[in-house]
Amino acid sequence: MLRLNRFSYVAPGDLDGALALMEKHGQDAMLMAGGTDLLVNIKQRLATPALVVGIRELPELQGYSLDRGWLTLGASTRLCDIEHDPRIRMMYPALSDAAGLISAPQVRTVATLGGNICLDTRCNYYNQSQEWRRAIGFCMKKDSPICRVAPGGDRCWAVASADTVPVLISLRAETTVVGPSGIRRVPVESLYQDDGLVPLTLRFGEIVSSVHIPPPDTWTTEYAKFRLRQSFDFPLVGIAASVRRDPDGNIADARVVMTAVASYPERASGAESVLRGKPLSEESITTAGHAVFRQAKPMDNTAGSIFHRKRMARVLVERSLRHIAGLPERDARTA
Amino acid sequence: MSSEKGTPLQSETSTFHAPSEPLAAHSSERTTQNFSVIGKRNLKYDWHAKLTGAAKYTDDLRLPRMIYGRLLRSPHPHARILRIDVSRARAMSGVFAVLTGKDLPIRYGILPSSQDETAMALEKVRYVGEAVAAVAAVDEWTAEEACNAIEVVYEPLQPVMSIDEALDPDSEKIHDWTKHANIQKNVLLEFGDLDEGFAEADRVFEDEYFFEGNTHVPMENHAALANWEPTGKVTVWSSTQTPHYLHRELARVLDLPPSRIRVIAPPVGGGFGGKSEAFSHELVAPVLSRLSGRPVLISLSREEVFYCHRGRHPVRMWIRTGVKSDGTITALDFKSTLDGGAYGSYGIATTYYTGALNTLPYRVPRYRFEGRRVFTNKPPCGPKRGHGTVQPRFAIEAHLDRIAGELGHDPAEMRKGMLVSPFSWTVNHLRVTSCGLPEAIDAVLERSGWREKHGHLPQGKGIGLACSVYLSGAGLPIYWNPMPHSGAQIKIDRGGGVTVYCGTSDIGQDSDSMLAYVVAEELGVDIGDIHLVTGDTSLAPVDLGSYSSRVTFMAGNAARQAASKLRAQLFQVAAARLDVPEARLGAAGGMIYDLEDTERQIPFAQAAQLAEAEFGTLGETGSYTPPKLAGPYKGSGVGPSPAYSFTCAVAEVDVDLETGILSIQKIWVAHDLGRALNPVVCEGQIEGGVYMGWAEAVIEEQVFRKGLHKQPSLLEYKIPTSLDMPDVDTTIIESIDPEGPFGAKEVGQGPLAPVIPAIANAVYDATGIRIDSTPIMADKVLRAIEMRRKQHAAAV
Numbered sequence A: 001m002l003r004l005n006r007f008s009y010v011a012p013g014d015l016d017g018a019l020a021l022m023e024k025h026g027q028d029a030m031l032m033a034g035g036t037d038l039l040v041n042i043k044q045r046l047a048t049p050a051l052v053v054g055i056r057e058l059p060e061l062q063g064y065s066l067d068r069g070w071l072t073l074g075a076s077t078r079l080c081d082i083e084h085d086p087r088i089r090m091m092y093p094a095l096s097d098a099a100g101l102i103s104a105p106q107v108r109t110v111a112t113l114g115g116n117i118c119l120d121t122r123c124n125y126y127n128q129s130q131e132w133r134r135a136i137g138f139c140m141k142k143d144s145p146i147c148r149v150a151p152g153g154d155r156c157w158a159v160a161s162a163d164t165v166p167v168l169i170s171l172r173a174e175t176t177v178v179g180p181s182g183i184r185r186v187p188v189e190s191l192y193q194d195d196g197l198v199p200l201t202l203r204f205g206e207i208v209s210s211v212h213i214p215p216p217d218t219w220t221t222e223y224a225k226f227r228l229r230q231s232f233d234f235p236l237v238g239i240a241a242s243v244r245r246d247p248d249g250n251i252a253d254a255r256v257v258m259t260a261v262a263s264y265p266e267r268a269s270g271a272e273s274v275l276r277g278k279p280l281s282e283e284s285i286t287t288a289g290h291a292v293f294r295q296a297k298p299m300d301n302t303a304g305s306i307f308h309r310k311r312m313a314r315v316l317v318e319r320s321l322r323h324i325a326g327l328p329e330r331d332a333r334t335a
Numbered sequence B: 001m002s003s004e005k006g007t008p009l010q011s012e013t014s015t016f017h018a019p020s021e022p023l024a025a026h027s028s029e030r031t032t033q034n035f036s037v038i039g040k041r042n043l044k045y046d047w048h049a050k051l052t053g054a055a056k057y058t059d060d061l062r063l064p065r066m067i068y069g070r071l072l073r074s075p076h077p078h079a080r081i082l083r084i085d086v087s088r089a090r091a092m093s094g095v096f097a098v099l100t101g102k103d104l105p106i107r108y109g110i111l112p113s114s115q116d117e118t119a120m121a122l123e124k125v126r127y128v129g130e131a132v133a134a135v136a137a138v139d140e141w142t143a144e145e146a147c148n149a150i151e152v153v154y155e156p157l158q159p160v161m162s163i164d165e166a167l168d169p170d171s172e173k174i175h176d177w178t179k180h181a182n183i184q185k186n187v188l189l190e191f192g193d194l195d196e197g198f199a200e201a202d203r204v205f206e207d208e209y210f211f212e213g214n215t216h217v218p219m220e221n222h223a224a225l226a227n228w229e230p231t232g233k234v235t236v237w238s239s240t241q242t243p244h245y246l247h248r249e250l251a252r253v254l255d256l257p258p259s260r261i262r263v264i265a266p267p268v269g270g271g272f273g274g275k276s277e278a279f280s281h282e283l284v285a286p287v288l289s290r291l292s293g294r295p296v297l298i299s300l301s302r303e304e305v306f307y308c309h310r311g312r313h314p315v316r317m318w319i320r321t322g323v324k325s326d327g328t329i330t331a332l333d334f335k336s337t338l339d340g341g342a343y344g345s346y347g348i349a350t351t352y353y354t355g356a357l358n359t360l361p362y363r364v365p366r367y368r369f370e371g372r373r374v375f376t377n378k379p380p381c382g383p384k385r386g387h388g389t390v391q392p393r394f395a396i397e398a399h400l401d402r403i404a405g406e407l408g409h410d411p412a413e414m415r416k417g418m419l420v421s422p423f424s425w426t427v428n429h430l431r432v433t434s435c436g437l438p439e440a441i442d443a444v445l446e447r448s449g450w451r452e453k454h455g456h457l458p459q460g461k462g463i464g465l466a467c468s469v470y471l472s473g474a475g476l477p478i479y480w481n482p483m484p485h486s487g488a489q490i491k492i493d494r495g496g497g498v499t500v501y502c503g504t505s506d507i508g509q510d511s512d513s514m515l516a517y518v519v520a521e522e523l524g525v526d527i528g529d530i531h532l533v534t535g536d537t538s539l540a541p542v543d544l545g546s547y548s549s550r551v552t553f554m555a556g557n558a559a560r561q562a563a564s565k566l567r568a569q570l571f572q573v574a575a576a577r578l579d580v581p582e583a584r585l586g587a588a589g590g591m592i593y594d595l596e597d598t599e600r601q602i603p604f605a606q607a608a609q610l611a612e613a614e615f616g617t618l619g620e621t622g623s624y625t626p627p628k629l630a631g632p633y634k635g636s637g638v639g640p641s642p643a644y645s646f647t648c649a650v651a652e653v654d655v656d657l658e659t660g661i662l663s664i665q666k667i668w669v670a671h672d673l674g675r676a677l678n679p680v681v682c683e684g685q686i687e688g689g690v691y692m693g694w695a696e697a698v699i700e701e702q703v704f705r706k707g708l709h710k711q712p713s714l715l716e717y718k719i720p721t722s723l724d725m726p727d728v729d730t731t732i733i734e735s736i737d738p739e740g741p742f743g744a745k746e747v748g749q750g751p752l753a754p755v756i757p758a759i760a761n762a763v764y765d766a767t768g769i770r771i772d773s774t775p776i777m778a779d780k781v782l783r784a785i786e787m788r789r790k791q792h793a794a795a796v
């Protein structure tokens, strides 16, 4: 049977306690919220912390509040609550959809929003047992200098795989981050960098305590996910598309964010600029789809094929935009 | 190549009359009577334990002082073992015992003709995951550390990872005895004059297909617990489908008299063929127990289960068929190449199975089959639900769909005109008894609205059909012996309790319930009065195991025979007591009564006491040996069965032409199972088969990268979730087989096979594209659609 590595577990009573523990134990300690990502990684010996600091019950990470139109959610908000809470679903249906598309109901009842934001990047040479990795050869992300996906290169291409993150970015969400040197407010987008090894810009010991989402105003957002099964699976590509329309119907602004095609949640800047200033029409949508197709550069380190994932990126963005525009589904017969 | 030619029979439709060995006391006069247990939607025998989680699977067992075993597995697909140093592991505190291949050097293998495995690798490793050493330690953490402390020096060899590489004469030999490249076995069977058949044909069609490998994924991971007692007796509890074969292999590899070994199969959480032979952990655990003086549990991880494998072979197939203009086959030529993985396993049988049932369910007057199996550096392939017949069925049914299309026939009507007759022989000497396939085809045609839909649905939507056939138990045992295939003992106690002893292993298919139903019906008692002792080689007579869909037919007949002997004793005393002729007695609901005056009755328990007084302790045995059916040619042992089940499936699909994604709207399936002993359980088996067929058709693939299984986990090896599962409409067809217990045949495996080609054929109906390899993944469909679009564009 696959066993967890042995570790000590402490669940401090408040955020300061957690920060102090992290400072004291340094790299030997790891934060755990729902544990649905971390515990699997420990079983596979991708992480071998001596101390696990439980933060899910921290009072500072709880709560739901509305302030001048901004919604603040504690980092410990469970994915199933984001999926089902009618208040959240009314304001940000795409966020609820994205949360509901994560894994399976059992996982969503323990997994948190903070954990999803801080989810480690994934790669099918990496998310494997220690024995398997030893057999194929360890990789740059753990225990070796070589990347198995692109052996000649000097970087890791592990894939940003969180479903709520592209939606949060498209919604212009921000986070409160608490660390040894104080509190800072960071846009969700700025939490990430294009580095599979160290995908988060958080400093060691920093904790995401809450997420703030601006009022939806006239933005409309959709999230679409491609996976091989209707449950369980991580995205092979996910697209969040937000548009804000002028009174005359033209697109004043667009935010299109892709997940699972790069090491960070990538803005589809080409598609965004194609859309800006244009009406949401068959033509602009097709052009945006083409731009996404060109920009999305998945590597061969997830399930599915590069061929298919690139095409799915285009189809997902087109379908989301058509839906927002109220255009009928394209007649498959002409496809 | 060895040529094994058989003599053709005069006519494939020659009818036969009496079954060669009519079964005593199994007269068909009772088949029309009202049953009190059989055919009712009864609860499963073990419903409470299974529903509440009380059932104790092997990994749930705990013995006093028990410790944990673990296997060190090879990280190389192909390598010579130069040196193993276990001294550091052995010296660790908490480590009780360490073993390597040299400690258990006796070769074994499930088939007498391929004894090519050892409990742990000896001089070479042949796939990633092959066991190399074993440790027993106080807990699993220590066992893991001890495994990490074992030093193995390997000399890596060139791995052979595909059929083509294995056929290449320059490829590295996996087993040094293979004559040509890495070919394990060639078989050739020929029945009738093929040239004549092709000459007679109006059209000849030729196609190639590939069936991807896939694996069983039972819910319960394999586990074994062994206790070697100081008295020299050893007990092994294991999640096995075949306690008897494990018993034999243990005796061989441990070099112990079988009389000292007891194998117990606790409830097994699914097998599907993946637990039907001995595995390293089962052979190693007893030795670890002997050395440590403690019971040892080895519980495999999911990843290790992928390495045990023995699942569906990847098969490359070529088919050439001569047909008359109405579709009737004049000759069938079929070739298969199986990617066997690193060892023999059941593979020679699998190879024959890719040819054996191709003469059914359509009339094939001349038939040639050439099969070969190659070794590759992957976990060994073996039997998975539908053993070796699923791959050729995909090929044949897709091929026939094309033929029907090109000849301008409705694929269903064309098939209906070609079916074998009940009670006939095939050209390769298969004896067919009951056959409800015409009724099955009609049922799915009717229920699916086939006639309105086929060829008439809009682009992107389609419907497809396929038929299949499967065995109700192999006619021959795995090792040659003249003894029964199944035995049962029944004891009746003074209170009316009935205990049935039978060596069957219930792997979730409900063989325990089957025994209870059959005996309860025969004796006329309540199911609640039946007690079962199964899956135990010391307490129960041999049953060969839960494979080849044999248990209901064989153990059911054995149990029924034992019960009918007891019934005769009880009727004798009841007749005297009630003063009624024995022939006028019936038994039901715990009473033995006069059929003509049902008020004249005697309770079963009272009859049991009278019988015990009259005859002494009440106990009887029953056994079942299949009739001798094998034809007069080498290789004829694979294919014969006392009865065949028949299935027809229709699938309706919706193909998203922009994404290639298939959604299966609904699957209609009708299965001829002889008689449903419990319709709920049968429906469950049929739905389970459809689920697995769906998975193999659309999503499952056991693929390798750089010598390794690419995705040995439940997250990345894709089997469908309940949300993916299409609607299934199930029809049970009862053809009442003359030799099956109460007329029953098989239901556990057959319904899987037609689902795959039915989906492939539906995809064609929807898109005009034939995908000739499984799985029919969205990626593949989309590539084909794009290719066609490009060709069209180029043509314009």
Ligand SMILES: Cc1cc2nc3c(=O)[nH]c(=O)nc-3n(C[C@H](O)[C@H](O)[C@H](O)COP(=O)(O)OP(=O)(O)OC[C@H]3O[C@@H](n4cnc5c(N)ncnc54)[C@H](O)[C@@H]3O)c2cc1C
Residues within 6 Å of the ligand: A030, A031, A032, A033, A034, A035, A036, A037, A038, A039, A040, A055, A075, A079, A101, A102, A103, A104, A107, A110, A111, A112, A113, A114, A115, A116, A117, A118, A119, A120, A161, A162, A163, A164, A206, A207, A208, A209, A232, A233, A234, A235, B715
């Ligand atoms: C079978 C399976 C399928 C899955 N499918 C999906 C999927 O489809 N889509 C998807 O997005 N995810 C998926 N996941 C991953 C995971 O369940 C989710 O991402 C989940 O939201 C993680 O939350 P958690 O609270 O369980 O995180 P944890 O496992 O507790 O933590 C994840 C990481 O974040 C860090 N962390 C957690 N909270 C904070 C915080 N507040 N501040 C700083 N660091 C923090 C931890 O140290 C850890 O490194 C799947 C997981 C499994 C097991």
Ligand code: SF4
Residues within 6 Å of the ligand: A122, A123, A124, A125, A126, A139, A140, A141, A142, A146, A147, A148, A149, A150, A155, A156, A157, A158, A196, A197, A301
């Ligand atoms: S992308 Fe390369 S370095 Fe990164 S996890 Fe995968 S194999 Fe390792």
